[in-house]
Amino acid sequence: MELQNFFISNFITFTTPYSGIGSQFRFFNRKWASFTAMWLKFSTSAAGAPVLVTACNPKTCPYSINVVNLQGMDNFLHTVAGFIASNSLLQQQQPVIATLSGGADSVALLMVLSRLGYKVIAAHCNFHLRGEESMRDERFVRALCSQHHIALHVKDFDVQACMRQRGISAEMACRDLRYEWFEALRCDTASQAIAVAHHRDDNIETFMLNALRGTGIAGLTGMHPRNGHIVRPLLCVTRSDIEQFLNQNSQDYVTDSTNLQNDVKRNKLRNVVLPCLYQQFPGAEDTLAHTIGNTRDCNELYRELVAQSRTQLCVAQQGGFDISIDGLRGYRNTLMLLFEILKPQGFKHEQCCDIVQLITGHAGVGKTFLSSTHKLVVGRKRLEVMSLVDTDAKFYPIDLSHGTINEPLKIRIEQFTSTGKAGITAVDGKKSIALDAQVLKCNKIVLRHWQEGDRFSPFGLRGTKLVSDLFTDMKLSEREKKTTWLLVADGTILWVVGYRSSSHYSVGKESESYVTLTLCP
Structure with a gap:
């Protein structure tokens, strides 16, 4: 009954009444504001004590967690064990890195994971920023891990050198250095995750800081239980819970004196x-x-709805995607939807505001917006988003003596020895062209994309013309321009593939032989 009362106090409801050893029930986690449905099953240990043996998500396959003796376990361990299970943070079979500064939070994390039976590897960073206090912390964690027979890795860092090399603050340098080392250590030790000691109070501080700085819905979801290989098993408990747990277990810890100084915003928020x-x-x-917790659930729903809208509005293209303008106009909050679609490509909220103003007023065709990695061009019916990195910038050497070109385009090549009385084989000058066989003597024939300033001599016209002017005449979109191929022989453009042939190497009465090139579907 004591076991049942504990779970009733922490979870909303049982779907199957608890009936002792062997019973299985479903619960929803109320205390942690996480509404993931899980199953817990109880059995007995060899000594007859109740133990938590399995936990699984009904929507996925079962997974095993540590066998934990529930008899005599305090509520703190109960809470953390349940949080780890309900969020699928850790498994029994692999080791886990526990970050250990020596402070109360990290010491509690180390003790909890060890008590729950996980194979723990402790990791301590010495940044040498606090003189003797930094060395005190290292001595403490070494003694602590030795006392509890826990493997320990210690790393010394030169923070000042990192700040100079990367041009960042001491706080950012420490963060980058420790997480880079933690990940390297995780890989070296084949550990499943890096456990950090953020707790519920830290999460509230993050929520408040983001709200005060100004943020969207994602910034109000706080820290998540899992972020890649980073896990936070203590988000379900408070600092007061941690101190009480350590006091009950007569476990001491060290205090970082800089946490008591109110010269940074987080400390001022925490202490004042x-x-x-x-x-x-x-x-x-x-x-x-x-x-x-509520905001996190709302954000998950929001992300799902944005993903659905993105699927409906966007069409994948070579090097990017198109967004339907008419489709965008059909949403009440066009701005936020567009921002969510374009944010991964580095576009800013202010740019999205300008884009929405243009498409709302049915104006701005041809207007270009740039992010650090992408270009967006406003078209008549779509927004064209393209990578600034031209994945097809290379030249493709072409051998016109072969029967077929397969890369980057499929082009069929045929050779004829004489024009004959019937004249040359029919070509349209767009999808197919004919070239005098003298072209085979060229040193370098390539296919490449159009470049600014390209000129050619259109067949049937005098003089030269910018390829870009041809594109304008053809009313090509920015993407169509960027993806058009040119056939070039020794620097001379012979064919704007699919649109126009040039007058160079054209077949005439004096041509003894010629080749035809036909663009295949």
Whole structure:
């Protein structure tokens, strides 16, 4: 009954009544604001004590977690074990890196994971920024891991050198250095994850900082239980819970004196603002944590709906995609949808505002917007998004003596020895052309894309013409221009493939032989 009462106090409801050892039930996690449906099954250990043996998500395949003796386990361990299970953070079989600074949070994380039976590898960073205090922390974690027979890796860092090399602040340098090392250590030790000690209070601070700086819905979801190989098993407990757990287990820890200084925004929020807020609004911690959970659920739904809209509006193209303008106009919040679609390509909110103004006013055809990696061109019916990196910038050497070209285009080549009285084989000068066989004597024949400034001599016309002017006459879109191929012999354009042949190497009465090139579907 004590076991049942614990789960009832932490979860909304049982779908199958608890009936003792061997019973299986479904629950929804209320305390952690995570509504993932899970199954827990109870059995007995060799000594007859109840143990948690399996947990699985009904929508996926079952997975195993650590066999944990529930009898005599305090609520803190119960809570963390359940949080790990409900969020599929860790498995029993592989080791896990536990980041260990020596502070209360990281010491509690190390102790919990060890008590739950995981194979823990501790990782400590010494940035040498706090003099003797940094060395004190290292001595403490070495003694702690030795006492509990836990493998420990320690890394010394030159933060000042990193700041100079990368041009970043000390805070960013420390962050980059430690996470780069943690990931390298994870790979070297074949560990399943890197466990960090962020707890519920940290999550509330992140939520508040993002809200005060200004953010969208994603910024209000706080820190997530998992982010790639980074896992946060303690997000379900508070700093007070952690200190109580350590006190009950007579486990000491060290304190970073810089955490007590209010010269950075997070410390000021933690030490000044939030205590005042909690004093004026009792229960605000639980309310804020619940709000973060609700916002995370809303964001998941939001992302799903955006993905559905993206599928409906966007058509994949070579080197990018097109967005239907008429389709965009059909949404009430065109701006936010466009921003969500273009954000991964590096476009800013302000640029999206300008784009929406143009398409709303049915104007701006040809207007170009640039991000660091992509170009967007406003067309008549679509927005064309293209990578700035030309994946087909190379030249493709062509041998016109072969029967077929297969890359980058499929072009059929035929050779004829005489024009004859009937004249040359019919060609249209667009999809198919004829060239005097003298072209075979050229040193270098290639297919390449159009480049700014390209000129050619159109067949049937005097003089030369910019290829870009031909594109304008043909009313080609920016993407069509970018993906058009040119056949070039020793630097002279012979064919704007699919659109126009040049007058060079044209077949005449004096031609003894010729070749035809036909663009295949």
